Amino acid sequence: MNPSNSASNLSAPMLNVSNTQLAEIFEEMADLLELSGENAFRVRAYRSGAAAISALSQPVSELIKSGFDLTSIDGIGGTLADKSKVVIQSGALPQLETLRQAVPRTLRDVMKVPGLGAKKAMKLHQEVGVIDLATLKTACESGRVASIKGFGKKTEENILQNLGIVMQAAMRLRLDQAEQLVVNLRAHFDGCPFLERIDFAGSYRRRKETIGDLDILVISENAEEVMNRFGSFPQVHEVIGRGETKMSVRLNNAFQVDLRVVQRQSWGAALQYFTGSKEHNVHVRSMAKSKGLKISEYGVFKETDEANPVAGEDEQSLYAAIGLPWIPPVLRENRFEFQPSIQSRLKNLIEESDMLGDLHMHTTFTDGEATIEQMVAAAVERGLKYIAITDHSKRVSIARGLNDEQVLAQWQLIEQVRKDWHGKIELLKGIECDILEDGTLDLKDDTLEQADWVTASIHFGLKQSREEITERILNAIRHPFVHAISHPTGRLLSRRQAYEADWPLIMKAAKAHGKCLEINANPERLDLNDLLACAAAEAGVWLVINTDAHATDQLGLIKYGVQVAQRAGLARQSVINTLPRAEFMDWLKNRSRIPSQEL
């Protein structure tokens, strides 16, 4: 880039480049550099840079505007900070354009076929002219791939088979779906005489919102038999690989499950290793290294004695060996779990048992399956101390949303029901009121004023611009009778992207007006996600964790919301519906109380 270009870029207006777009540019840089045979560490630097950008809750463009030093972000150094600025200011990265001239971008798809990587993808490109998945398919079918040195007939067949999977797109299970699979697998292994211990690790154990594959860990003296049992699981479509201690299968729905057999004395080390995340483990191992220790999935070893482990039979001993408390899996993302304040944070991490209220649920008045009385009874059964019935407002016609008259009638009924449960649970007159496309609310102020609890949601007009969506949410936050914003980002996992909005601005407004942002615990939503929930808490905003239950058994979904909050590192002091009943009712009256920031 010549100086005049640089100067004109600096004076150019900032473009609206999102963090996702910037991260994708760094991802592509990493892929194309790797294909070019660049230094692996340089490649990794771009990858972790992309991950760091994705994890930010504030747009990089805003950070740059405010003069924030990007190099203070872990994984962003001088070079990536400069390149970020170039991208934000010009919308493109010259180095990336140059790379694209040298390496076809579509080779990125090729290197993501299981079994292929950058080296093989590039070889396929150079030897037989593969440029994308289609030419790869043709090359395999014509037998040209098998003739390349380092490839063979088997490789060619595998590529053809895996191509089908890649074309099926990324197959991920939602956490609740993964949980069902785990239940089935446990049942399948139940009674296996060779199984001493079994557990499920990976992102499933970390309670990530979606799971790319499942890792099973077992202790057994007879790996053969355990693997045979594994292979006979009815949903297994094919065995991808099988060695002495490790076996991988693909299920009928293309989902991959790995099984690993370990020794008793390695259990903790193996569980820790296979729970990840990768980034967490890299940090753990480098901490060990700085203490003259080496950590592998077999244990913790002194560098001078690699035969006798000093720890690793359980996870506690492994963490203790490097001077850390046991870190709950939900926190193992290399975000803040290594910070010195971790001890106090762990002590205060929110638990499901802290949840005393549920302030978002539906009944037969709209699209729920249970009556008000049934929902109340189920809530009492679960030990809840207060709930709000929040059916839809009229805009959600498909759910037979309530108009002003209907909701007032429902609230009269609630006042009746309330008497029957006096002393057992506080029953609140609530409404999930739509935020209309123009930013006004779906019901009259006269109506909303009579509610005990109003949670405002967007269900329509999701394709509006970032500015319009932001303004709608801000309007709802400023509205005097609104208490909370439900499923604030509108995403549906693996079905619908979150809409874009100015979250820092929204959080600032929520704090100023004393309004809550919801963590919707429905496993199809989990909205806010962990990163935004963390940012909201740090911004001093009350969070509220609700089930959005449409049936009595869905009150049990609360655990998924709590797990999001745990991944966000939240203490119960950040979540309004952990307050005891009297304190919560007091907050409803004057809303003067603010979330405690102490950790």
Added chain:
DNA sequence: GCCGTTTTCGGCCCGACTGTTTTCAGTCG
């Protein structure tokens, strides 16, 4: 390219498995 109680160079987690070649590179997690 990042990072620093080993601070401006010299490291950067580490082992299993596969398919190939025959002692190992590439891929994966």
